[in-house]
Amino acid sequence: MTEPLPDLLISPVVQAALAEDLGRAGDVTSQACVPAEARLRAVFVARKPGVVAGLACARLAIAALDPGADFKAIVEDGARVSAGQQLIWVDANARALLGAERVGLNLLGHLSGVATLTRAYVDAVEGTGAVIVDTRKTTPGLRAMEKYAVRCGGGVNHRFGLDDAILIKDNHIAACGSVGEAVRRAKAAAGHLMKVEVEIDSLAQLEEALKYGPDVVMLDNFSLADLAEAVGRAKGRAVLEASGGVSLETVRGIAESGVDVISVGALTHSASVLDIGLDAA
Incomplete structure (x- = not known):
């Protein structure tokens, strides 16, 4: 089971989404059609198979409008679910539930889509020893939640931001003058808990980088043959991360080259929403 995110990280996102949706006058449709004291029982249902993530988003959205709502999660984040499977039972004030419905579904569906796509990549490399990781290509404001969905x-x-690991990319190298000099400076500046990674795009750069002892070398857009060659040359002196040109069709071959890590930006920037609905019970 993936350790859940604390509510204090999720609540600001949910609150902002509710404020955006309710606007200046609230849910005028429910106010016009639904008695103020009416209650509604409903169930969240997966319309398609996938992996669930973000159940707390639905809970917090409903609780923000009806603190007394009865909310029961039937599955846990990280669970594989089938089409038609029930995810959550809720009994709440009808206006509150209808007002929170879209925000809860938007976040739950998006995060479940990220978890579902991630699971597809993880399954594709099973048995190779390679690890699937995400990137910083996340939706602004949703990074912690999307990275949580990847874990689900x-x-x-991968790193959460610019402040928790050193990752030297091509423009850093251009500014420093060479791969070796960039790694040398980074190693000199890094504290004892700070990892240093350098991105390279050729085998020649690999040889130069390894002389300076980086913790991780990112092999950017390498061919399968060059990935295998890099693994042989590195001989375990650094963790090797493959990046670029990764898809569900190519990831198995990349993993079989022997690299340790495969980073996939698509996990967060291109995941399709998992179709989840809310039905009155």
């Missing part, structure tokens, strides 16, 4: 899908998180 069986993936592993």
Whole structure:
């Protein structure tokens, strides 16, 4: 089971989404059609198979409008579900439930889509030893939640931001003058808990980088043959991460080259929403 995110990280996102949706006058449709004291029982249902993530988003959206709502999750985040499977039972003030419905579904569906796509990649490399990781290509404001969804899908998180690991990319190298000089400066500046990774795009750069002892080397857009060659040359002196040109069709071959890590931006920037609905019970 993936350790859940604390509510204090999720609540601001939910609150902002509710404020955006309710606007200046609230849910005028429910106010016009539904008695103020009416209650509604409903169930969240997966319309398609996938992996669930973000159940707390639905709970917090409903609780924000009806603190006394009865909310029962039937599955846990990270669970594989089938089409038609029930995810959550809720009994709440009808106006509150209808007002929170879309926000809860938007976040739950999006995060479940990320978890579902991640699980597809993880399953595709099963048995190779390679680890699937995400990137910083996340939706602004949703990074912690999207990276949580990646963990729910069986993936592993890359760095969360610019402040928790050193990752030297091509423009850093251009500014420093060479791969070696960039790694040398980074190693000199890094504290004892700070990892240093460098992105390279050729085998020649690999040889130069390894001389300076980076913790991780990112092999950017390498061919399968060059990935295998890099694994042989590195001989375990650094963790090797493959990046670029990764898809569900190519990821198995990349993993079989022997690299340790495969980073996939698509996990967060291109995941389709998992279709989840709310039905009155």
